[in-house]
Amino acid sequence: MLNYFNANTVSELVCFIVALFCLIKDHNIAWKSMILFLFITCVIEFSGTYIGIRYGNNNWEYNIFLMCESGFTSLMFINLFSKYTDSKPMIIYGLTLFVVCYATEMAYHSFLYYDNLTYGFMSIQFVLYSLYYFYLLLKDDAVVKFKYSPDFWWICGTLFFYFGSTACNLFYHQLDNIQIYRGEQLIDFIFKLLNVILYGCWSYSFICRKWIRKTLKD
Amino acid sequence: MLELFFYMQEMDKENIKGLIIVSTLIFLIAPVFVFSYVFIHNRRKKRHIEEKALMQLTFDAEITKTQLEVQEQTMQTIGADLHDNIGQLLSITSLTLNSIELDNDKKNRKKIDAAIDLTMRSIKEMRLLGKLLQGDQLVGMGLDEAIKYEINWIEKSGKYKVNYTNDGEMPAASSPDKDLILFRILQEVLNNIIKHAQATVISIKLEYEDSVLRLQVNDNGIGFNHADLQPGQVGMGLRNIQKRAGIIGGEANITSNPDEGTTIEILTPYP
Structure with a gap:
């Protein structure tokens, strides 16, 4: 049972509970969809751990999850960009490229191998989107209270996660069996750290979102 | 990139471990710099907005003060006119009517005509005063019209x-706030001329070119030497003129020499 609870699953589960509590009454579809996305993430993570323990290879499950991750994150970016610009053409173009990349990689190897190149491509996309968001934020005349800005904290988490995983994406195939401490794989350790940062930022952004909704209501 | 890829394959695991840890740390620190820059920029933006709001408040306060001053000046003019002009006319009318003798028709006719004439002049003066009482509307009619009334x-x-x-030609879109400030400056300059200059000729020139409005007033009075003025004498008048011109984004140039009159030029972007 203890195998199911590690930094990844716990941070995802906590983030899902926070999202459920804070976003259930949110009227914005993109924000509300985060509950569903985090639920899927938790299901994938727990079932992935089970399959990993029972059968060894769980890559096919994470390959499916890639589509889900790209879709939901893109939806959030469209929503966040909408304050400043119409980003739909850019995001749809990005999603098309992602699908092409995914299909190409699938055609080259078995479904049991992880689509590392597609994941790397998706990471670059999200890093660029995040930086573009900051550019729009700088260009805009309005002053943002970062402390209470859900958009800002969501982007922060996303940028940390996808930019921080760049080194692992680049040298993915060299990282097999490199251990950092007492049997702990280096790549697992880095992704646990990145997950804690990502879900920490996202959880805080959901709390900010609830605060704002409550303040506006009052 | 490809060379690095092959080089990586040759490297031992320890080196790869070190490289991955260091590069991941760098990739994690890089966004911190982005956030810091965004934070600093946002704080600057906030400060800029606060400064702008403060300037707007100062400007609004100055506009209110100017409006009050224009009204005060109008009341002074009305007071002086009632006392010196209309009051005198009515006194003479009263004296003329009192001097009428009921048994001398021929003489009385002349006196009644004179009284009628005096009354008509008083009515005319009262009408002019009535127009002046609408001080704010005067500026609302345009700077040119307001100047003409003042000259009158x-x-x-x-x-x-x-x-x-x-x-x-003045632009179709005017700036009521700037008009008000410029009109008040003109009033202040004319007050100074009346009080101190001992002038007989006053020239006023309003010019608009390339989005710049130029108001120039010069007189043939005794003038003054700017350097000779005592600190207290530099005058609220002159200082106010410069301050107010600055508030509307313009400048005031004052040139004067003893016995050569004074020229005051106000330049401001308009509208």
């Missing part, structure tokens, strides 16, 4: 010859 009062005293020219 000065000329009535008979002590000054005033030349007024308006060159260049």
